[in-house]
Amino acid sequence: MASIFSKIINREIPAYIVAEDNNFIAFLDINPLAEGHTLVAPKKEIDYIFDLPDQDIAQLFVFAKRVAQSIRKVVPCNRIGLSVIGLEVPHAHVHLVPLNTTNDINFAKPKLTFTKEHYAELAQRISVTFK
Numbered sequence: 453m454a455s456i457f458s459k460i461i462n463r464e465i466p467a468y469i470v471a472e473d474n475n476f477i478a479f480l481d482i483n484p485l486a487e488g489h490t491l492v493a494p495k496k497e498i499d500y501i502f503d504l505p506d507q508d509i510a511q512l513f514v515f516a517k518r519v520a521q522s523i524r525k526v527v528p529c530n531r532i533g534l535s536v537i538g539l540e541v542p543h544a545h546v547h548l549v550p551l552n553t554t555n556d557i558n559f560a561k562p563k564l565t566f567t568k569e570h571y572a573e574l575a576q577r578i579s580v581t582f583k
């Protein structure tokens with residue numbers, strides 16, 4: 453069965469997409485740790501990130517770098533942190549989280565919620581800075 457992220461990639465379920473190319477996609481995490489928390493995934497569905505071929509994992513990180521640069525232009529923060537968890541969704545991805553303190557990327561913290569309008573506007577603002 454297709455992963456929830458493949459359904460997002462195939463536009464079968466909605467997401468606040470901030471960047472996309474032929475091989476990768478980035479969209480806002482629906483249960484964010486911080487405003488601007490974004491997931492970056494390869495379109496090819498592989499469960500475990502460290503099973504990706506070398507070239508794919510290298511390209512994933514280069515794409516994530518470009519997304520992080522865009523988030524940073526929009527969300528005030530010290531820097532963008534990157535984390536790999538993958539315990540919930542079996543489709544390789546990295547988390548990009550705007551950080552001011554170490555605790556900002558503590559996945560045990562309660563998640564934030566924003567309105568649909570807020571997510572949509574944030575995704576739009578990030579996407580227009582994506583290069």
Ligand code: 5GP
Nearest residue numbers: 456467479480481482483537538539540541
């Ligand atoms: P992980 O697999 O890295 O442990 O966690 C998966 C992440 O994906 C979680 O932070 C969760 O909030 C996010 N997530 C799960 N389902 C969806 C979804 O349908 N849409 C979006 N945008 N994010 C999701």
